[in-house]
Every structure is written in structure tokens, then in C-alpha cells.
Amino acid sequence: MKDLPDIPALMARIGACARAAATELAVVPPEQKAEALIAAADTLIARQDAIIAANAKDMKFARDKGLSDAMMDRLRLDPARIAGIAEGLRAVAAQPDPVGEVLAEWDQPSGLHIRRVRTPLGVIGVIYESRPNVTADAGALCLKAGNAVILRGGSESFHSSQAIHACLQAGLQAAGLPEEAIQLVPTRDRAAVHEMLTMTGVIDVIVPRGGKGLVGLVQREARVPVFAHLEGIVHIYVDAAADPEKAMRVVLNAKTRRPGICGAAECLLIHRKIADTLGADLIRALIDAGVEMRVDEALSGIEGTVRASDEDWGCEYLDMVMAARVVGDLGLAIGHIEQHGSQHTDCIITEDDAAAQSFFDQLDSAILMRNASTQFADGGEFGMGAEIGIATGKLHARGPVGAAQLTSFKYLVDGDGAIRD
Amino acid sequence: MKDLPDIPALMARIGACARAAATELAVVPPEQKAEALIAAADTLIARQDAIIAANAKDMKFARDKGLSDAMMDRLRLDPARIAGIAEGLRAVAAQPDPVGEVLAEWDQPSGLHIRRVRTPLGVIGVIYESRPNVTADAGALCLKAGNAVILRGGSESFHSSQAIHACLQAGLQAAGLPEEAIQLVPTRDRAAVHEMLTMTGVIDVIVPRGGKGLVGLVQREARVPVFAHLEGIVHIYVDAAADPEKAMRVVLNAKTRRPGICGAAECLLIHRKIADTLGADLIRALIDAGVEMRVDEALSGIEGTVRASDEDWGCEYLDMVMAARVVGDLGLAIGHIEQHGSQHTDCIITEDDAAAQSFFDQLDSAILMRNASTQFADGGEFGMGAEIGIATGKLHARGPVGAAQLTSFKYLVDGDGAIRD
Secondary structure, eight states: OOOSSOHHHHHHHHHHHHHHHHHHHTTOOHHHHHHHHHHHHHHHHHTHHHHHHHHHHHHHHHHHHTOOHHHHHHHOOOHHHHHHHHHHHHHHHHSOOOTTOEEEEEEOTTSOEEEEEEEEOOEEEEEEOSOTHHHHHHHHHHHHTTOEEEEEOOGGGHHHHHHHHHHHHHHHHHTTOOGGGEEEOOOOOTHHHHHHHTOTTTOSEEEEESOHHHHHHHHHHOOSOBOOOOOOOEEEEEOTTOOHHHHHHHHHHHHHSOTTSTTSEEEEEEEGGGIIIIIHHHHHHHHHTTOEEEEOGGGTTSTTOEEOOGGGTTOOOOSSEEEEEEESSHHHHHHHHHHHOOSSEEEEEOSOHHHHHHHHHHOOOSEEEEEEOGGGOSTTTTTSOOOSOEEOSSSSOOEEOOGGGGEEEEEEEEEEEEOOO | OOOSSOHHHHHHHHHHHHHHHHHHHTTOOHHHHHHHHHHHHHHHHHTHHHHHHHHHHHHHHHHHHTOOHHHHHHHOOOHHHHHHHHHHHHHHHHSOOOTTOEEEEEEOTTSOEEEEEEEEOOEEEEEEOSOTHHHHHHHHHHHHTTOEEEEEOOGGGHHHHHHHHHHHHHHHHHTTOOGGGEEEOOOOOTHHHHHHHTOTTTOSEEEEESOHHHHHHHHHHOOSOBOOOOOOOEEEEEOTTOOHHHHHHHHHHHHHSOTTSTTSEEEEEEEGGGIIIIIHHHHHHHHHTTOEEEEOGGGTTSTTOEEOOGGGTTOOOOSSEEEEEEESSHHHHHHHHHHHOOSSEEEEEOSOHHHHHHHHHHOOOSEEEEEEOGGGOSTTTTTSOOOSOEEOSSSSOOEEOOGGGGEEEEEEEEEEEEOOO
16 A cells, blocks of 8 residues: 655655644734634535545445444544534634633742743644544644644545545635645555654654554554553442432443443442442343443343453443443452553542542542543533543643643743842 | 663562552652651751761762762762752742642533642653752652652762662651652663663653753653753843843853853854944953853954854853854844754843744743843742753643642542433
8 A cells, every 4th residue: 555655755744844834833823723724614514525525435445345334434424424523623713722821920039020821832643543533623623722733544534534634724725824734644554654653853742543553553663752542441430329310320321322432431340238239220221221231240140241251351342331340349449440440531429428539539540530421521521622532641631632732831931130149 | 880680670670669659659648748858858967977978989989980070069968068958858848739739620511520630640760960969859859749759860979869868768767658659779780771761651751860961862762751851052132122231130140150050041142233232242241251252253353252163053061151143133043042942941132022022932942031041940940949850842841840740630520410411
């Protein structure tokens, strides 16, 4: 699938263009960036037939490759989905511009006035898989934060991403911004990914969005800093002091609303005191809702359950399958989550404030919840607007990564001839 | 200089101990950490004779190695310097504890109450050179932020650092905290540094403190994330609209107060309109103050100047030497700084608000100053308390890195049975 001969030279050119664009973008007024995003949204709607035609090529390629129905569904574009993508661009345009925001300001006894202001990060690399909408979402968020972005989409969504990318470029052009602000790597050659991962001094940070394979590759090979996006191995612990009605509502929603998103619950931990009562009710309700329940020995007497194997602990199903086990107490629940979780999102169901406090204090997941569905693990639901993903690392960005997390800051210091003693 | 046979095994053991300590430290109350630091300060004073004796061994080693006077001075400990180190520990103890601080909290229409709270980062690796006080400063700041730290000091300060480290451990012990919270690599073998740089999953971030050689090594070899601490190639641009009196005061202080610190000015850029007047006065005053002035052709008529070579642009002298050149306008000054600076600290001297605004907008240094001495580039002078250094990277930490910059955060979400539609 080598489309272009010299990948290092191609990527070096793309990188140089991105750095030049980043310098320009850093001082662009908010309105101009918003104008580009709105023009891109308009273009997306105007060109929807062409986008759907490009997507049809990808769908054929995917069918020939024998992709799963779930993958095919992620790839598919139709007028409603294109309208959704355009809506997303308009929403990002309408958000407050993070660049230049004064994060803090104060005076020092020396007479200095110090401001800490948000700045763009610079050049962001986004490496993703089959969802073509990421082209628009990631491009828009990076632009909003004043960054240049190099997008590298999956080979399955190659034509769809190119068609969407052309709309973003039309938007940039309409607003008088450099087209190199949002570049899409124009080749399916995987050598381009390896190149991106080692472009230190050119790319400031890489955001990988995809499955275990991609994230693992990035973590092994990247010399450029990475915002880790591990899988969401989401646990719900139902405490002895859980309210049964809340537990039922939250657990069912967390597992079944959309089992394929990273905030979907994957493992249910049940306090032994309520295992035979609320615990059994929960498992029966999940089975009734169509969930395959893979349980430990203590729960295996419940009709319709399947015995879990060792691989079920710490497994991200992204499907109507859930692991469940009984734990002796809160400490053992925390221990299980530390051992098998992915520090993405974990939840406790309890009316006991002390238990909730321990859960919040002792666990170190990006998002910890009490009595709320883990499906809320989402930038929009957090009130941050669009997101590029949920970061599970602890450096710089954590949790939902929106435009504000794609920034850095600098200190601006005003004196009146102040000198240091 | 191989002191111990199996460095990978040694470092793996240190790493495992650090991770275990980090888990404990994350939930330790503020008072207990402060108690450990105060006890360490007391021990430092009580043991000052032993510390000075250990330092004498290092001084002998350094003398035999033929270290420069400046290096010898950095290494030297005496009662006053030990008292200063102890004072630093007490100051960190007295600072507010960053862990658990609620950085933001808000309600969502879904009924969720969301808090963003500070957490420790985990395990920090600090690699430094000859100054033994870094052992105490870095150890204290990491502990304050709830992190375990692995310290790797320079071989020149081996015995001094061990003596100081023993005081920190005594402090931890007195407060009932794990001694593994602050570990010092007990070997001069450089293989330990290489090991630290690749301990992904064990060390969360590496902070290098030292010269170009060390920072370059770390940047080349680190697989663990690094808080970049580049040299301070600090520029001062004296604009056409500079106030002469402020310019004189600030430039002299920025260069001569302590020429060896990273915030010391290294290059003077002078607007051509004032080159023959204020510019010449500044250069004469700097020469009178004992500074060797390496100047471009336009300034070479001034008595006592030396002609600059190409290597003088972008040079960090850390000494009573300064480069100077005339620039045609503000844009050219900015261009020079972008090309030759290190994004550490840069300064404009001007009474022209528009010029200052352009300087602040277009440059992307960690610290930008107007009419103030660059010697203020320091965590203490910024009101942040002690610092582990000035970060010149853009990810996570930037500018003075104090305890607060050595933290991450997590989201705590409270619901009352909230589910997502």
C-alpha cells in the first residue's frame, strides 16, 4: 500500500508546514478561528453527496476486507451523521476561545504584576482509526486551541477522511487562515505513523485514538510526548450501603445504554452482604436486558450466568457482556480495581459518605463517580464541549480532553523598572 | 566506578519501593508531611559537622579531578549554607499543601456535581549534578506534593548528598512516613541514569537539573516523560521607546547581580534609533561593571568592546560576558530571540504599550517580562515558594516548577442515581 515513495521527506514537509502554520495561528483572533469552523460546517453540508460517495468507496474497501458489522457501522456516513459532524463544528466554534485566557494574576511585593495566560501547545499529531468524524472533531478542537494539527486517519476511512478534510481546508481558506493549520497525511502507508511518533521538535504531542493495538504501538515507539488514552475498563462497586433503586437504575444505564463507548461499565463488584439480595437482583436484571453475565463462583448459582475465567477480570468488552464478582469489603473492591482497572472511570454506589470518601481518596482514576452512570464520562456531559478523547495518563491532560486541555501557558510579567536585590 | 554489581536489579528494587511509597503518600495528611520536613531540617542542623565532613570528601575528590573554581563553589557546604538548606525545608513545610485542593467545581444540568481535585503525580525521578542542596530541595518539593522521588545526584556531590539524604530519611521516620518516599541512588555508576530514563510504568516523570550535557543525554535517551529544563539564553530587547533610567537599572541588574543563574541576561538587543545614545550608555555601563561585551559591527566603535563571533548568538555564558547587537525594529528583535533563545525568559524595555503587547503575543517563552530584571525568573520571586527548576517545555509544567506543578488531578463526580439519556 505504498502510495508515495519517500515517507520521511513527505512527513518532514508536512511537519515544517505545520510549524509555520502554528506560529501564525498562535496570534489569530478568536473570531477568525470560529469563522473557519462555521465555514467548514457549511461546506460539509453543501458537499454531503460527495462525502457520501467517498464514504461508499471506503465501505466497499471495508466489505472486501471483511470488517465486522460494528466496524462497518463506525465507518458509515449518511446525511444525518454528516449533519451531526457539522453540528459538532458549530458547537466548537461557539465555545469560548481558550487562547489568551488569564488563568491567574497577582502582584508581588517586588512590584511585579504577574499573569499566567493560556497559549497554544504548538503542533499536535492525532493518530486514529476507522471513525471518519474524528477528522472533523480533532481538527476543530486543535484549531480552536490555536494549534496546527497533523491528522493520520485509519486506512479504512481514507477517502471519507479526505473528503471531510477538504471541507476543513475550505473553511480555513474562507477565513483567511493557512490551509496547513489542519493537514491530513495523504497516504495509507503505515511508515507515516512511525515517522510521526519520532518527530521530536516538530510535533509537540501525539494523541492516539483507537484500540489496544494502536495505543500499544504508540506507547512502544513514540519519542514525542503522548496523551495516553487507554481503554476504559470501567468498574462499578455496589457497596453494602447502596440504595437498591439507584443501584438498579445506574448499573443498567452504565452497561446497556451504549455498551460500545469507553465509559460503558465492564465489571460489577458486589459487597458480600448484599450479594444474595440486591446483587442477585442486579444480575438478573442485566441478564433480562440482554447482557451476558460472566460471574465468579459466589454468583454462579444465579440462573443464566456464565462462569468467568481469569481473562474476564480487566477485560474491555465494549459489548453486551459484563464480568461480576463478590468482594468482602470496600478495601477489596479498591484492590480489585487497582489491579484490573485502567484508571479511566470507576464508580461506587453507596449512601455511606465515609465509604464514598475512601473510594475517592484511595483510587486514582481520571474520573471517579458516586451514584451516577459511568456513561457520563464524556467532555460534553462534563460541560467542556467537544472532546478529543478521555486521557488516562497523569501528565498535562487527564479525563475528557477538550480545547482547553490542548493548550499550555506562559507567564507575562510587568514591572516598572523593578530590579532584584 | 562500578560500586554495585547489578544496576538494573538495584533500580528495579528502588522503583518498586518508590511505587509502594507513592501509594501510601497519596493519602497522607498535610501535617504529617510538614512534620517530616521540619524534623529533617532539625536533623540537618544537628548533624552539620557530619555533613561538612562528608562534603570535605567530595571537595577532595573534586580537587583531585581538577574541577573549576565555580564548580567547587557550587559543591561547597558550610554552616551558613546548611542553615539555608534547613530554612528551605521549613519554608516548604509552611507552604499550603497542594494535594486535595479543589481546582474547580460545578454542577451540570444532569444533576452531577463535578470537582476537579489535585492529586500527586506518583513517582518522580530527579537527575542532577554538583549542587548537593538539590537533594533537599527536590526531595522536599516532591514529598510536599505527595510524590515518591528517586534522586540521582552528581558523582561529585556523592557523599554530601548521602549525608543530606540521611537527614531527610530521619525526618520521614520521625513523622511515621515510609523512608522509601525519598530515595537516593546509592551508586555513582552512570548505568543507573540510563536505567531511570527507561523505567516507564515505574517513574512518571523525570526532572533533569544540570548543564547541556545532562539535558541532552536525557532528551536523547528518555522513554519516561521529561520536564525539559533547557539553559536560560535570556535576551533583553531595549526598544526605541525605552525609558533610559529604567533600562540602565534593569539591564545592569539582569546581567551582573548574579551572572551564574539561569535568569541572568546573556544577550542585549538594541533598537537602532537609540543605539548611539542609550545603547552606547548601556554598553559602557556594563563594561564599567566588569562585563566583557561581545558586540556586532554597529556597536564595535564603543571603546572596550570585543567583536562577537557567530557562536556568541544563543550562547549561555553564566558569567560576566554578554553579547549585544543592534536590531532594525521590534520584529527583528523577536526574530532574533525566536532563532537564538531557549524559551526560558526574555524581556522588553519599553514605555510603548503596543510594542510590549506584540512582544508578549508573538514570543512564546515560559516567562516574558517588561521593564523588570530577568533575575526575577524564580519560583520564590513569583510567590510560588521553592522550585525544582524552570521548565522550558510546554507540556504539564512551564516556568518555575514548585510543588503545585508536581501534581496531577482527577475528577470526582457525585450524582444521586443520575443516568444518561
